[in-house]
Amino acid sequence: MTAIENHDATGAASAAAVANGLAAARASAARYRDWIVAKALPLWSTVGFDAGRxxxxxxxxxxxxxxxxxxxxxxxxxxxxxxxxxxxxxxxxxxxxxxxxxxxxxxxxxxxxxxxxxxxxxxxxxxxxxxxxxxxxxxxxxxxxxxxxxxxxxxxxxxxxxxxxxxxxxxxxxxxxxxxxxxxxxxxxxxxxxxxxxxxxxxxxxxxxxxxxxxxxxxxxxxxxxxxxxxxxxxxxxxxxxxxxxxxxxxxxxxLKRRIFEPGHHFEWVWLLREYEKLSGDDLSPWIRQLDGVARRNGIAKSGLIFDELSADMSVLRRSHRIWPHTEAAKAAVATRCGGESAAAQFAAAMLDALAEKFLDKPFAGGWIDHVSAEGVPLVDFAPASSLYHLFLAAAETSHAFPPGSGGERVFDAK
Missing domain, CATH: 1.50.10.10 (Glycosyltransferase)
Structure with a gap:
């Protein structure tokens, strides 16, 4: 194979990977949005709302x-x-x-x-x-x-x-x-x-x-x-x-506190900095790249879940996993995709799929497990309403960034 042919083959493989990532993100975002609309919002507007008070x-x-x-x-x-x-x-x-x-x-x-x-x-x-x-x-x-x-x-x-x-x-x-x-x-x-x-x-x-x-x-x-x-x-x-x-x-x-950082907050700031860019016209790309890069390289366990806390020397301080950093990682993927990152869609899909598999609809429909140990054991015995803010905003962002397309992915019916 000539150098030109090799370059063309590599480019085609890369384009295919991007297309596959986009299809995965569209499918995951559609499933996630359907869960929010069909299960979470109805539950938290009825059982989760004290109408009398x-x-x-x-x-x-x-x-x-x-x-x-x-x-x-x-x-x-x-x-x-x-x-x-x-x-x-x-x-x-x-x-x-x-x-x-x-x-x-x-x-x-x-x-x-x-x-x-x-x-x-x-x-x-x-x-x-x-x-x-x-x-x-x-x-x-x-x-x-x-x-x-x-x-x-x-x-x-x-x-x-x-x-x-x-x-x-x-x-x-x-x-x-x-x-x-x-x-x-x-x-x-x-x-x-x-x-x-x-x-x-x-x-x-x-x-x-x-x-x-x-x-x-x-x-x-x-x-x-x-x-x-x-x-x-x-x-x-x-x-x-x-x-x-x-x-x-x-x-x-x-x-014990002076060197702590949270990968989830890195991802949250990535999205916020991009939102500020849109309003101000300022370029915050250097900070966005650093925050996102450090969190992705060091803040994710082999299981694919995000660690709660790290030290500035990149050692893991808390190996447990909260629900909300995964929503913020999905939002960060939306932000980095706006900046041209080709792998952002695949990362968004991975985070949405981790939410669905590890946290959502447990132990009841429309609810969630908010916090699990490194081994996946629940660390709480209730579903806090506070998490819906994170879950909903991620759904709004990913459904906008990755709307259902014509790539053959299935959009699950909301029931």
Whole structure:
């Protein structure tokens, strides 16, 4: 075979591999979307929604029944408001808009005083709506903004943007570190160390608000968070996103925390950086490639599942597997495919298939096992509602990126 013939054969094989990967991604995305629409959304809008109190349930037990004694966190209410707003927006679940509006009304009525977001939102309430924890948590407030953005995108209610701006004013006044920048975890400030996670979700919320109500300064807020990512959160050598920091962004005083990173958060940031690129026009490809490369090379077990935690020296700290990193890996594949990566579709298919095989529809239809050991043994005995946010957003992204085509793959009927 001549050099030219060999080159042509290699190119044909590569093209075939890309085509096969795309067909696999389309089939996996269709099956996954059907599960979301036919099983997950109906379950969590009925059994998972307390219609009498206008709030979503926090979790379902192993029999599929609500655990009424579990405190209901503001973060979970907001994640479910997002899910059902987005589901209605896509036309996947039209009834979702009504549920989201009811839950938003309850969020304002039960989690913040006098329905005024200027004072922030309590961390949790009980089933009767009495405050369990009055702490104002940065992570929760990021999701308040995310929920507001998506419900406003659905119904256009101008009051929601007023609420968003009051929540932002609260974050600036009570949760921002005026000296070193960035967010404290909560108000009152009990622990002055910092975490990357609230910053990531505040970026997500800022992007969502810019899309829902452009030109009001939300993109500028997102840009500041991108700068924190570049200068504080990301460690260029060896290319990892650290989780924990001291108040001044130096190494965390706890030796066990100072070098931790989570592959799932790498994948989550890959998608967020690409979303920010779309709005800003900035090129964040170098960071996207490093985050994605490190997570794929070091963060995946031989089983194909994603490790919970690694150290910056790439040793595995926690060999267990949560459900959500696999959804974020599928979203990251969508983001890297936008950047031209030829193998992204095959990776998306692998992550969606891992979800279906290892986590979904267990131990009841429409539910999931949230956390398993390295050996695949469940580490929890309930299905947390909080995971639906991850599961749904992955379905929305992959079904858009890999729509059913004419490649002969079967789209499973939703029943």
């Amino acid at each position: 206008g709030m979503f349930q926090e979790r379902l037990d192993w029999s599929g029944a609500p655990q009424e004694t579990a405190a209901r966190r503001a973060m979970v209410q907001c994640r479910q408001i997002y899910v059902f707003s987005h589901a209605a927006h896509l036309g996947w679940f039209p009834e979702g808009g009504r549920l989201a509006e009811i839950a938003m009304n309850s969020l304002l009525g039960k989690f913040c005083e006098d329905r005024d977001p200027s004072g922030g939102f309590a961390f949790s309430v009980n089933a009767e709506g009495r405050v369990v924890s009055s702490v104002r948590d940065a992570y929760s407030h990021a999701f308040v903004l995310f929920a507001i953005a998506w419900l406003h995108r659905l119904n256009g209610d101008p009051r929601l943007i007023d609420y968003a701006d009051r929540v932002i004013a609260f974050i600036d006044a009570r949760l921002q570190d005026p000296v070193n920048g960035g967010l404290y975890d909560s108000a009152p400030v009990a622990d002055r160390s910092k975490r990357q996670n609230p910053h990531m979700h505040l970026l997500e919320a800022s992007i969502a608000l810019e899309i829902a109500a452009p030109g009001r300064g939300y993109l500028e807020r997102a840009k500041k968070l991108i700068e924190i990512f570049k200068t504080r959160l990301f460690l260029a050598d060896p290319g990892v996103l650290l989780e924990y920091f001291a108040e001044d962004w130096s190494s965390h005083p706890d030796m």
